[in-house]
Amino acid sequence: MKEYFCNVQKIKFEGRESKNPLAFKYYDAEEMVGGKKLKDQLRFTMSYWHTLTASGADPFGVGTYVREWDAEQDPMKLAKMRMEAAFEFMNKIDIDYFAFHDRDIAPEGKSLEETNRNLDEIVDLCEGLMKKHNKKLLWGTANMFTNPRFVHGAATTCNADVFAYAAAQVKKAIEVTNRLDGENYVFWGGREGYETLLNTNMGLEQDNLARFFHMAVDYAQKIGFKGQFLIEPKPKEPTKHQYDFDTATVLGFLRKYDLDKYFKVNIEANHATLAGHTYEHEIAVAGINGALGSLDINQGDPNLGWDTDQFPTNLYDAVLAMYQVLKCGGIASGGLNFDSKVRRASFEADDLFIAYIAGMDTFAQGVKIAQKLLDGGEIENFVKERYSSFTTGIGKDIVEGKADFESLEKYIINKDVSANKSGRQEMLEAIVNKYILND
Ligand code: XUL
Ligand code: CO
Numbered sequence: 001m002k003e004y005f006c007n008v009q010k011i012k013f014e015g016r017e018s019k020n021p022l023a024f025k026y027y028d029a030e031e032m033v034g035g036k037k038l039k040d041q042l043r044f045t046m047s048y049w050h051t052l053t054a055s056g057a058d059p060f061g062v063g064t065y066v067r068e069w070d071a072e073q074d075p076m077k078l079a080k081m082r083m084e085a086a087f088e089f090m091n092k093i094d095i096d097y098f099a100f101h102d103r104d105i106a107p108e109g110k111s112l113e114e115t116n117r118n119l120d121e122i123v124d125l126c127e128g129l130m131k132k133h134n135k136k137l138l139w140g141t142a143n144m145f146t147n148p149r150f151v152h153g154a155a156t157t158c159n160a161d162v163f164a165y166a167a168a169q170v171k172k173a174i175e176v177t178n179r180l181d182g183e184n185y186v187f188w189g190g191r192e193g194y195e196t197l198l199n200t201n202m203g204l205e206q207d208n209l210a211r212f213f214h215m216a217v218d219y220a221q222k223i224g225f226k227g228q229f230l231i232e233p234k235p236k237e238p239t240k241h242q243y244d245f246d247t248a249t250v251l252g253f254l255r256k257y258d259l260d261k262y263f264k265v266n267i268e269a270n271h272a273t274l275a276g277h278t279y280e281h282e283i284a285v286a287g288i289n290g291a292l293g294s295l296d297i298n299q300g301d302p303n304l305g306w307d308t309d310q311f312p313t314n315l316y317d318a319v320l321a322m323y324q325v326l327k328c329g330g331i332a333s334g335g336l337n338f339d340s341k342v343r344r345a346s347f348e349a350d351d352l353f354i355a356y357i358a359g360m361d362t363f364a365q366g367v368k369i370a371q372k373l374l375d376g377g378e379i380e381n382f383v384k385e386r387y388s389s390f391t392t393g394i395g396k397d398i399v400e401g402k403a404d405f406e407s408l409e410k411y412i413i414n415k416d417v418s419a420n421k422s423g424r425q426e427m428l429e430a431i432v433n434k435y436i437l438n439d
Pocket of ligand 1: 101141186187188232234268296307339
């Protein structure tokens with residue numbers, strides 16, 4: 001088989017003293033952390049779109065990435081080359097999982113029928129390569145945002161024919177995900193939102209979105225798809241207002257339409273920050289609601305108001321995110337998907353490897369330090385003590401549902417309120433620093 005990344009050999013773990021840019025310094029896949037091998041704790045995932053399909057184009061300029069398949073003109077041959085390159089990449093970077101949109105892996109034809117035939121042909125190739133190289137599909141999804149037919153949305157469009165097209169497209173994408181034993185299926189509402197309320201029937205659009213999700217659940221049950229459905233929140237971009245704004249909004253929507261037992265969330269760092277939250281906030285909201293499904297890892301730029309999808313290299317953020325993940329009991333059927341792209345100026349093929357290594361090393365350290373923080377217990381014990389008034393006396397009555405306004409009034413009316421204690425934020429932040437710096 002043709003080699004696509006000739007300048008790169010299989011990436012090895014060389015340890016923290018290594019100066020080799022093409023080696024792991026902190027990610028040792030076999031290292032045990034929290035009772036699991038790091039590779040099972042993190043389940044790193046290659047995003048097909050950023051790694052194989054993207055070109056480095058931005059709204060001001062054409063693609064810059066230099067790839068072995070650039071000269072190929074025939075769309076199906078190109079799709080096959082990229083699929084082979086995908087497995088070479090996963091083998092060399094030592095990642096077991098991948099995720100894709102239907103249109104990342106195969107080109108559209110003149111009709112949906114032809115498009116589906118193209119997809120089947122590439123999925124045949126993919127299935128064989130998965131068996132040969134022992135790789136797994138973390139999730140599949142449908143791209144319902146690139147083609148102009150989705151200009152007004154897919155499941156939330158004003159055009160019923162487009163709704164039908166989107167339904168048929170997702171039907172096929174679930175079938176393909178099922179065929180490849182995908183462990184999850186993701187809905188990111190690419191254009192499910194609005195630009196102006198002046199032309200939008202928001203009530204109908206949201207009802208239709210719920211109808212669409214129910215159809216997906218029914219169809220999955222019909223064909224025996226056992227994977228977890230996930231919704232990926234994002235507040236804006238491409239639309240001014242996306243309906244799946246953040247985790248709390250998604251959970252409210254799911255409960256309103258009786259969908260909450262079928263869906264969890266796929267949380268992306270840069271989407272969290274666009275919503276005005278931290279990544280760890282979104283993870284914690286999902287965690288306390290039993291809805292943490294999977295993670296898209298990347299980082300934004302604090303000075304830019306859009307989704308820059310940069311590779312995650314901020315260790316502090318990774319520690320805080322993984323701390324919440326560990327507190328939720330781990331990532332379950334999900335993984336850590338690199339929804340991250342190399343910068344337009346990082347156009348050489350080696351940059352892809354360097355970027356993945358940087359991200360994998362960051363999250364390896366992130367989870368190791370988070371586990372030590374948890375094991376050290378200083379923060380957990382502080383929090384436990386902070387809420388200790390709810391474990392005895394009147395606090396216990398409140399928690400156990402034995403109190404009401406009248407009994408609480410009677411209890412407090414002639415009593416001094418006990419003194420509040422410091423929240424000690426700076427002390428806790430210093431503890432986090434200690435664990436990072438001492439590691
Ligand atoms: C876009 C985004 C998507 C989803 C999958 O911001 O995050 O790539 O992850 O559709
Ligand atoms: Co994403």
